[in-house]
Amino acid sequence: MPKSGGKRLVYGCWWEINSSYQFGAKLMMKCFILLIFLSFSHITEALDVEGEALKEILRTLNDTDGRITDWTDPFLSPCFSWSHVTCRNGNVMYLTLDSNGFSGKLSPSLTKLKFLVGLELQNNNLSGAFPDYIGSMVHLQSLNLANNKFSGSIPVNWGQLANLKHLDLSSNDLAGKIPMQLFSVATFK
Numbered sequence: 001m002p003k004s005g006g007k008r009l010v011y012g013c014w015w016e017i018n019s020s021y022q023f024g025a026k027l028m029m030k031c032f033i034l035l036i037f038l039s040f041s042h043i044t045e046a047l048d049v050e051g052e053a054l055k056e057i058l059r060t061l062n063d064t065d066g067r068i069t070d071w072t073d074p075f076l077s078p079c080f081s082w083s084h085v086t087c088r089n090g091n092v093m094y095l096t097l098d099s100n101g102f103s104g105k106l107s108p109s110l111t112k113l114k115f116l117v118g119l120e121l122q123n124n125n126l127s128g129a130f131p132d133y134i135g136s137m138v139h140l141q142s143l144n145l146a147n148n149k150f151s152g153s154i155p156v157n158w159g160q161l162a163n164l165k166h167l168d169l170s171s172n173d174l175a176g177k178i179p180m181q182l183f184s185v186a187t188f189k
Helices: 003-061 108-112 133-137 156-160
Strands: 087-088 089-096 117-121 127-129 143-144 149-152 166-168
Touching: 003 089, 003 108, 108 133, 133 156
Parallel strands: 089 117, 117 143, 127 149, 143 166
Antiparallel strands: 087 089
16 A cells, blocks of 8 residues: 555544544533533523512512612522522522511412521511411521511411421511410420
Protein backbone atom coordinates (compact mmCIF):
# COMPACT_ATOMS: atom_id res chain seq x y z
CA MET A 1 0.00 0.00 0.00
CA PRO A 2 1.46 3.42 -0.93
CA LYS A 3 2.25 5.93 1.81
CA SER A 4 -0.36 8.42 0.66
CA GLY A 5 -3.06 5.75 0.98
CA GLY A 6 -2.04 5.17 4.58
CA LYS A 7 -2.26 8.88 5.30
CA ARG A 8 -5.73 8.96 3.81
CA LEU A 9 -6.73 6.04 5.98
CA VAL A 10 -5.32 7.72 9.13
CA TYR A 11 -6.95 11.05 8.26
CA GLY A 12 -10.19 9.26 7.40
CA CYS A 13 -10.20 7.44 10.75
CA TRP A 14 -9.31 10.64 12.61
CA TRP A 15 -12.12 12.55 10.87
CA GLU A 16 -14.57 9.75 11.67
CA ILE A 17 -13.52 9.71 15.35
CA ASN A 18 -13.60 13.51 15.52
CA SER A 19 -17.05 13.60 13.89
CA SER A 20 -18.34 10.92 16.27
CA TYR A 21 -16.91 12.85 19.22
CA GLN A 22 -18.51 16.10 18.06
CA PHE A 23 -21.82 14.34 17.44
CA GLY A 24 -21.67 12.67 20.87
CA ALA A 25 -20.71 15.91 22.59
CA LYS A 26 -23.51 17.80 20.84
CA LEU A 27 -26.00 15.10 21.74
CA MET A 28 -24.86 15.08 25.35
CA MET A 29 -25.10 18.88 25.50
CA LYS A 30 -28.63 18.83 24.05
CA CYS A 31 -29.71 16.16 26.54
CA PHE A 32 -28.15 18.16 29.39
CA ILE A 33 -29.98 21.34 28.34
CA LEU A 34 -33.24 19.42 28.04
CA LEU A 35 -32.75 17.95 31.51
CA ILE A 36 -32.11 21.39 33.00
CA PHE A 37 -35.17 22.81 31.23
CA LEU A 38 -37.40 20.00 32.49
CA SER A 39 -36.18 20.32 36.06
CA PHE A 40 -36.74 24.10 36.07
CA SER A 41 -40.19 23.74 34.56
CA HIS A 42 -41.15 21.36 37.39
CA ILE A 43 -39.82 23.77 40.04
CA THR A 44 -41.55 26.73 38.38
CA GLU A 45 -44.86 24.85 38.39
CA ALA A 46 -44.57 24.21 42.13
CA LEU A 47 -43.64 27.82 42.78
CA ASP A 48 -46.54 29.07 40.68
CA VAL A 49 -48.98 27.23 42.95
CA GLU A 50 -47.66 29.07 46.00
CA GLY A 51 -47.37 32.38 44.16
CA GLU A 52 -50.93 32.16 42.85
CA ALA A 53 -52.14 31.13 46.31
CA LEU A 54 -50.45 34.14 47.88
CA LYS A 55 -52.01 36.49 45.34
CA GLU A 56 -55.45 35.01 46.09
CA ILE A 57 -54.82 35.34 49.84
CA LEU A 58 -53.87 38.99 49.40
CA ARG A 59 -56.96 39.62 47.26
CA THR A 60 -59.33 38.23 49.93
CA LEU A 61 -57.50 40.04 52.75
CA ASN A 62 -58.53 43.25 50.97
CA ASP A 63 -55.35 45.33 50.93
CA THR A 64 -57.21 48.60 50.31
CA ASP A 65 -54.22 50.67 51.43
CA GLY A 66 -52.01 48.97 48.84
CA ARG A 67 -49.27 48.16 51.34
CA ILE A 68 -48.19 44.95 49.60
CA THR A 69 -46.98 46.04 46.17
CA ASP A 70 -44.45 43.38 45.21
CA TRP A 71 -46.75 40.34 44.93
CA THR A 72 -47.61 41.00 41.30
CA ASP A 73 -44.84 39.60 39.09
CA PRO A 74 -45.94 36.14 37.88
CA PHE A 75 -42.41 35.29 36.78
CA LEU A 76 -40.80 35.70 40.19
CA SER A 77 -41.00 33.07 42.87
CA PRO A 78 -42.48 34.32 46.13
CA CYS A 79 -39.33 32.88 47.69
CA PHE A 80 -37.14 35.13 45.60
CA SER A 81 -38.10 38.65 46.62
CA TRP A 82 -41.65 38.96 47.92
CA SER A 83 -42.08 40.91 51.14
CA HIS A 84 -43.65 39.33 54.23
CA VAL A 85 -42.77 35.83 52.96
CA THR A 86 -40.07 33.57 54.39
CA CYS A 87 -39.09 30.40 52.56
CA ARG A 88 -36.97 27.35 53.13
CA ASN A 89 -35.98 24.89 50.40
CA GLY A 90 -38.18 26.73 47.90
CA ASN A 91 -41.35 26.47 50.01
CA VAL A 92 -43.26 29.23 51.78
CA MET A 93 -42.79 28.64 55.50
CA TYR A 94 -43.91 31.89 57.15
CA LEU A 95 -46.36 34.66 56.29
CA THR A 96 -45.95 37.78 58.40
CA LEU A 97 -48.85 40.04 57.49
CA ASP A 98 -49.60 41.68 60.82
CA SER A 99 -50.60 45.35 61.23
CA ASN A 100 -51.40 46.06 57.57
CA GLY A 101 -54.96 47.37 57.86
CA PHE A 102 -56.47 44.39 56.02
CA SER A 103 -60.26 44.34 56.21
CA GLY A 104 -61.23 41.17 54.36
CA LYS A 105 -61.41 37.49 55.20
CA LEU A 106 -59.12 34.48 55.23
CA SER A 107 -58.84 32.53 51.99
CA PRO A 108 -58.96 28.74 51.54
CA SER A 109 -55.89 29.27 49.35
CA LEU A 110 -53.90 29.20 52.59
CA THR A 111 -54.09 25.41 52.36
CA LYS A 112 -52.07 25.50 49.12
CA LEU A 113 -49.09 26.60 51.21
CA LYS A 114 -48.39 22.98 52.14
CA PHE A 115 -45.35 23.69 54.32
CA LEU A 116 -46.59 26.79 56.14
CA VAL A 117 -45.26 26.82 59.71
CA GLY A 118 -46.19 30.34 60.84
CA LEU A 119 -49.08 32.65 60.03
CA GLU A 120 -49.10 36.13 61.56
CA LEU A 121 -52.21 38.20 60.81
CA GLN A 122 -52.71 40.00 64.11
CA ASN A 123 -53.69 43.67 64.40
CA ASN A 124 -55.78 43.92 61.25
CA ASN A 125 -59.55 44.23 60.73
CA LEU A 126 -60.20 40.74 59.39
CA SER A 127 -63.67 39.34 59.94
CA GLY A 128 -65.79 36.24 59.52
CA ALA A 129 -65.78 32.90 61.23
CA PHE A 130 -62.63 31.00 62.10
CA PRO A 131 -62.30 28.70 59.07
CA ASP A 132 -62.36 24.91 59.39
CA TYR A 133 -59.72 24.46 56.68
CA ILE A 134 -56.98 25.74 58.98
CA GLY A 135 -57.31 22.37 60.73
CA SER A 136 -55.79 20.68 57.65
CA MET A 137 -52.58 22.73 57.79
CA VAL A 138 -50.58 20.00 59.51
CA HIS A 139 -47.20 21.80 59.64
CA LEU A 140 -48.60 24.93 61.31
CA GLN A 141 -46.72 25.73 64.53
CA SER A 142 -47.71 29.33 65.14
CA LEU A 143 -51.04 31.00 64.38
CA ASN A 144 -51.67 34.57 65.46
CA LEU A 145 -55.05 36.07 64.57
CA ALA A 146 -55.27 38.39 67.61
CA ASN A 147 -56.86 41.85 67.47
CA ASN A 148 -59.16 41.30 64.51
CA LYS A 149 -62.93 41.04 64.15
CA PHE A 150 -63.30 37.26 63.85
CA SER A 151 -66.42 35.86 65.46
CA GLY A 152 -67.82 32.54 66.55
CA SER A 153 -66.27 29.45 68.00
CA ILE A 154 -62.94 27.76 67.39
CA PRO A 155 -63.48 24.87 64.95
CA VAL A 156 -63.17 21.43 66.53
CA ASN A 157 -60.85 20.19 63.78
CA TRP A 158 -58.18 22.69 64.83
CA GLY A 159 -57.38 19.98 67.37
CA GLN A 160 -55.73 18.13 64.45
CA LEU A 161 -52.93 20.70 64.42
CA ALA A 162 -50.48 18.37 66.14
CA ASN A 163 -47.48 20.70 65.59
CA LEU A 164 -49.21 23.84 66.91
CA LYS A 165 -47.15 25.50 69.65
CA HIS A 166 -48.54 29.03 69.68
CA LEU A 167 -52.15 30.13 69.17
CA ASP A 168 -53.33 33.68 69.83
CA LEU A 169 -56.95 34.53 69.12
CA SER A 170 -57.28 37.26 71.75
CA SER A 171 -59.32 40.41 71.14
CA ASN A 172 -61.77 38.79 68.73
CA ASP A 173 -65.46 38.05 69.26
CA LEU A 174 -65.07 34.46 70.45
CA ALA A 175 -68.12 32.41 71.43
CA GLY A 176 -68.58 28.93 72.79
CA LYS A 177 -66.14 26.61 74.47
CA ILE A 178 -62.57 25.87 73.53
CA PRO A 179 -62.54 22.47 71.78
CA MET A 180 -61.09 19.76 74.00
CA GLN A 181 -59.04 18.50 71.02
CA LEU A 182 -56.83 21.59 71.34
CA PHE A 183 -55.82 20.44 74.79
CA SER A 184 -54.63 17.13 73.38
CA VAL A 185 -51.97 18.82 71.26
CA ALA A 186 -48.86 17.63 73.09
CA THR A 187 -46.61 20.68 72.65
CA PHE A 188 -49.24 23.42 72.86
CA LYS A 189 -48.20 26.42 74.97
